[in-house]
Amino acid sequence: MSLRLSLTLVLSACLVGACSREDPAEPQAEAQGAALTGTIDRSRAGDLLPAVALAHPDGKELNTGALTGQPVLLNLWATWCAPCVEEMPLLDALAGQYEGKMRVIVASQDLQGAEKVVPFFAKAKYAHLEPWLDRETDLSTALGGDGVLPTTVLYDASGQEVARVVGGYDWQSPEAKALVDEAIGS
Template sequence: MPAANVADPDGRVLNLGSLRGTPVLLNLWATWCAPCVKEMPLLDALAGEYDGRLRVVTVSQDMQGAEKVEPFFAQGGFARLEPWMDPENNLGFAIGGGVMPTTVLYDGDGKEVWRVQGEFDWESEEVRAAIDAAIAG
């Protein structure tokens, strides 16, 4: 997992490299991306299901940053997702995104173990099997 910095609308910075030790599901999304918007409530539910065992990090690639992300999160009422942003798309370039959404599962050591590009059913058994394997280490 790249040691990239992302920020929230309040200016808090999260270095993704600091998350090692816990499996991370990293999702790159944008408010203009219909499949991304559709997935957000499912990712929020997934974060709740795996609370304490998996960190779900959603990072907006919207170039307008907080201007777009804050209203989207306010409207969505997500219980567990945080509004991280990467308006310069540095993270997308670092992980080789290119397609929205791009989601990468990292194990506790920060190694990529699974990746999906495009719309995905986050309620599927396939995703739970991949996450359970990453958590088991």
């Protein structure tokens, strides 16, 4: 892909209220009140959950390809991405509401990895989310993404994609809960 086309895609993505995956020098100042403008996209329904190794700051690894047996909501995010930061508490609450029925995985795309993510999690005190790291952005590539954050993909228990959302989303909305209920078979 040419540099000009890449830059056009990144700028276009930022204009629609999401973030590119390149780390800016400073976090986005407008994190509070960022627009949650993402919409549900079912165009890739049936795609399989890719097998990518994520790292935890404590040294554990998670192979996403082994996450079958229960639905998975997989979120790609970064500490500097305003819509990502806005939806994290909503994802944490969703993970608590569906605990034991669905696993919520948040995979940071921060290039500095644990250096940025661990303090972010310590400050936020999430009760149901773990700080998984994808420093090489392998998961974004495997999902066929264009680097727009946040990107969240819902998989059913067999590892098949149900739907995805590109951009920030209200994971406490009735529409979101209906989507999750569909994936878990409620």
